[in-house]
Amino acid sequence: MAATCRTEHTQGYLEIAEMKQMTKACTAPSTPTLPIASDRDAEMPIAQLEAAALTEPARPHDLADNENFDYITGATVIRLSETEKLRQSVVRALVDQYGIDPRDVAADVPLHVTDPEGGRPRRRRVSLAVFEHGRPHEQEYIRCVVVTSVRPRHNRASAKIRSYTHAHHQDDTAGEVSALMQAAGPACRYGLWTDGNDLLFIGRDTTSARNKTFLPLTNWPTAVAHQRDTAPAPPSRTTGSTPANEMMLRLAFRRCRNAIHVSEGQPQSAAFWQFLYVLLAKFHDEYLVRAGKRKTRFYLHRSTLDRVPGEGDSSTAAERVRELFGEVEERYAHYNLFDQTDELSLSDQALGFLVGELAAYSLCTTPLDTLTTAYHELFGDALSGDHGQYFTPASMVRLLVEITAPEPGETVLDPCCGTGGFLRESLAALSRQQAVAAALLTTQEHTRLAAAHHEELSRNAQERVFGADLDPMMARAAAFAVMMLTGSVGNTFHMDSLAFPTSGALPGLPDARRHLDRIGPGAVDVLLTNPPFGSDIPVTGPVLELFRTGPSQVEKPSVAFSWTREKDGTLRRGKPASSVAPEKLFVQKAIEWVRPGGRIGMVLPNGILSNPGADDEALRQYILDECWIMASVDLPVESFLVGAGVNVLTSALALRKKTEQEKRQERMHGPADYPVFMAVAKKVGHDRRGKPLYVRDGHGNLAASGHEETDLITVRGVANLRTVRRCAFILDDDLRSARQFPQGNDRPCIIAAYDTFVARHGHEFPWNIGD
Numbered sequence: 001m002a003a004t005c006r007t008e009h010t011q012g013y014l015e016i017a018e019m020k021q022m023t024k025a026c027t028a029p030s031t032p033t034l035p036i037a038s039d040r041d042a043e044m045p046i047a048q049l050e051a052a053a054l055t056e057p058a059r060p061h062d063l064a065d066n067e068n069f070d071y072i073t074g075a076t077v078i079r080l081s082e083t084e085k086l087r088q089s090v091v092r093a094l095v096d097q098y099g100i101d102p103r104d105v106a107a108d109v110p111l112h113v114t115d116p117e118g119g120r121p122r123r124r125r126v127s128l129a130v131f132e133h134g135r136p137h138e139q140e141y142i143r144c145v146v147v148t149s150v151r152p153r154h155n156r157a158s159a160k161i162r163s164y165t166h167a168h169h170q171d172d173t174a175g176e177v178s179a180l181m182q183a184a185g186p187a188c189r190y191g192l193w194t195d196g197n198d199l200l201f202i203g204r205d206t207t208s209a210r211n212k213t214f215l216p217l218t219n220w221p222t223a224v225a226h227q228r229d230t231a232p233a234p235p236s237r238t239t240g241s242t243p244a245n246e247m248m249l250r251l252a253f254r255r256c257r258n259a260i261h262v263s264e265g266q267p268q269s270a271a272f273w274q275f276l277y278v279l280l281a282k283f284h285d286e287y288l289v290r291a292g293k294r295k296t297r298f299y300l301h302r303s304t305l306d307r308v309p310g311e312g313d314s315s316t317a318a319e320r321v322r323e324l325f326g327e328v329e330e331r332y333a334h335y336n337l338f339d340q341t342d343e344l345s346l347s348d349q350a351l352g353f354l355v356g357e358l359a360a361y362s363l364c365t366t367p368l369d370t371l372t373t374a375y376h377e378l379f380g381d382a383l384s385g386d387h388g389q390y391f392t393p394a395s396m397v398r399l400l401v402e403i404t405a406p407e408p409g410e411t412v413l414d415p416c417c418g419t420g421g422f423l424r425e426s427l428a429a430l431s432r433q434q435a436v437a438a439a440l441l442t443t444q445e446h447t448r449l450a451a452a453h454h455e456e457l458s459r460n461a462q463e464r465v466f467g468a469d470l471d472p473m474m475a476r477a478a479a480f481a482v483m484m485l486t487g488s489v490g491n492t493f494h495m496d497s498l499a500f501p502t503s504g505a506l507p508g509l510p511d512a513r514r515h516l517d518r519i520g521p522g523a524v525d526v527l528l529t530n531p532p533f534g535s536d537i538p539v540t541g542p543v544l545e546l547f548r549t550g551p552s553q554v555e556k557p558s559v560a561f562s563w564t565r566e567k568d569g570t571l572r573r574g575k576p577a578s579s580v581a582p583e584k585l586f587v588q589k590a591i592e593w594v595r596p597g598g599r600i601g602m603v604l605p606n607g608i609l610s611n612p613g614a615d616d617e618a619l620r621q622y623i624l625d626e627c628w629i630m631a632s633v634d635l636p637v638e639s640f641l642v643g644a645g646v647n648v649l650t651s652a653l654a655l656r657k658k659t660e661q662e663k664r665q666e667r668m669h670g671p672a673d674y675p676v677f678m679a680v681a682k683k684v685g686h687d688r689r690g691k692p693l694y695v696r697d698g699h700g701n702l703a704a705s706g707h708e709e710t711d712l713i714t715v716r717g718v719a720n721l722r723t724v725r726r727c728a729f730i731l732d733d734d735l736r737s738a739r740q741f742p743q744g745n746d747r748p749c750i751i752a753a754y755d756t757f758v759a760r761h762g763h764e765f766p767w768n769i770g771d
Contacts, residue, residue: 096245219360281324318351395735400601410525415497417467420478533583627655685733
């Protein structure tokens with residue numbers, strides 16, 4: 001629930017003098033009425049069927065906890081078994097990754113397969129069949145088959161690198177897919193097997209005499225359903241021309257990391273860095289190809305998986321990757337990101353596996369949101385700090401970025417950047433690509449638009465977005481993250497942010513000082529951070545004096561003192577404190593860092609805003625004296641419990657630094673009375689075990705939302721934007737981004753409530769009065 005609050009200075013507390021309810025109680029919407037697919041839909045022409053999906057009268061349907069709407073039809077209700085969950089995610093990947101029209105996909109298609117032992121025919125159902133675009137769903141038009149097989153949770157054995165040869169000899173998975181392709185007929189060119197952790201791609205060798213030879217592929221080509229009988233054989237090498245689907249890319253990242261960890265025997269942290277080196281080689285190769293300097297060298301010949309692992313093309317592919325990584329080290333040598341310990345030490349087999357997993361994707365043209373999600377998958381539990389750092393959940397990062405709203409031309413700084421979550425989301429906010437309005441675009445035009453967007457991202461990374469961290473591994477990880485997303489190394493420094501710019505001995509300080517015009521004290525436009533916090537990691541020593549005196553040794557307002565309370569309740573400053581919790585120092589540092597009128601977004605422990613102790617009250621008074629409160633959002637324990645494994649209550653605080661004129665006005669007329677946005681987030685989309693939570697109606701049933709969704713369907717080299725009506729459960733997440741809303745859904749959430757609050761009360765904000 002969100003409310004306006006009037007602030008008053010009363011013994012340093014933030015008092016609520018007036019509350020106006022801004023949003024309705026968080027009750028779920030009633031069960032929507034939805035169009036239900038019928039048998040006659042199969043006979044309806046495509047244009048008419050698409051129109052019917054948008055205009056037919058809706059009919060009610062109650063959904064049980066184990067039901068959802070079929071992604072193929074957008075309306076048919078299906079029972080969500082584990083097998084069905086896997087199948088639905090695969091269908092979505094077929095649409096996003098390969099441009100397949102969901103109307104060309106059918107589930108549980110029966111085929112007659114000949115038993116290889118007895119020669120007797122038997123009936124088998126293929127999980128998914130992809131038909132030639134626009135053709136009837138008849139066997140002669142099947143172009144691809146997909147076999148899904150849910151297995152128990154993957155263990156050490158199943159995480160090992162799984163080759164085509166293993167799939168043939170261990171459980172004959174490849175043979176099963178080949179048999180179904182053979183049964184489907186000669187027009188069926190491609191097959192896929194997956195259990196949610198593994199992927200196995202197969203293609204028909206059209207050059208064989210009887211058209212009955214099947215070969216392993218590293219991936220399917222784009223638009224596989226639109227190739228007719230005269231189509232050439234599968235390409236002999238992988239090419240990265242297709243933007244990645246989120247599920248496929250996360251799965252690829254997870255498989256790569258697990259393969260290094262298990263098959264190579266490396267710990268998670270070492271596996272992380274080895275995989276990161278390969279990703280840098282991949283991005284570097286795409287950069288050279290995009291610049292027209294040479295053809296891709298990050299590929300794997302399709303016949304590699306026919307051979308014994310480690311032989312043939314795997315060794316040559318591995319050598320190419322090592323050369324690419326050497327070029328990366330040389331290209332960025334003057335940034336001091338690499339040293340003699342940075343060595344790509346993976347075996348030829350492992351490198352060949354990673355190349356096969358990644359080569360088919362064009363990471364440079366993949367949407368930034370997809371890359372950041374996959375990058376979060378890459379980290380997993382590989383990196384953890386020992387200075388009180390907790391990885392900030394993505395939803396919390398988005399919330400603070402959307403409230404502080406960095407604008408083009410503004411400088412953004414995160415002085416405790418960790419792995420770069422705020423940096424990546426700020427880049428997305430500054431350079432988010434607008435949806436293309438044209439009805440038809442060729443794949444080449446989409447690539448050109450993506451390239452232009454990539455250049456804009458690179459400029460922002462070089463000129464506008466800055467990060468720093470005390471932990472050298474975190475600083476490097478953030479720098480590499482920015483490098484992979486933008487092609488630019490950006491500006492991420494290994495330094496002590498609390499001592500900047502006056503003192504410090506860490507190697508990133510000289511580089512950071514070269515940007516004092518952008519990130520010097522009083523120069524930053526937007527500061528976003530999740531500082532380390534905890535009384536068990538106090539800050540001591542000479543650095544505390546920097547918070548008590550200014551450049552001319554003149555005493556300044558500071559939190560680095562001990563505080564007591566007089567009998568009348570007023571605060572009294574005592575002696576200089578010998579130790580101070582880092583989060584308190586970072587509050588003062590953040591306020592000093594931004595320019596007058598600049599914005600601050602911070603994640604802080606709840607105690608700072610609620611504890612009655614004199615020290616915490618003094619900090620709150622300091623905040624009120626120096627800043628306007630834009631927003632305060634209490635966060636539930638699940639926010640950090642699932643992603644970071646930390647049981648801690650936190651708040652997201654957004655501030656705006658007062659100008660000198662605004663301070664003078666307060667001195668003359670007294671503290672300003674102004675509306676403040678306050679909210680309590682009760683749900684963050686998952687429970688304490690990480691299980692997804694969905695909105696329910698008043699009867700306890702899962703609520704669903706009908707919305708329009710645009711699919712990019714590639715038909716014979718032309719990208720078609722097709723809008724369809726779909727239905728989906730509503731994730732119960734008060735922190736979700738405004739752009740994550742299902743269209744037409746009025747479920748209240750914090751960012752929407754904040755936007756409404758600003759629209760209604762923005763004219764009352766002190767920083768807007770007089771504009």
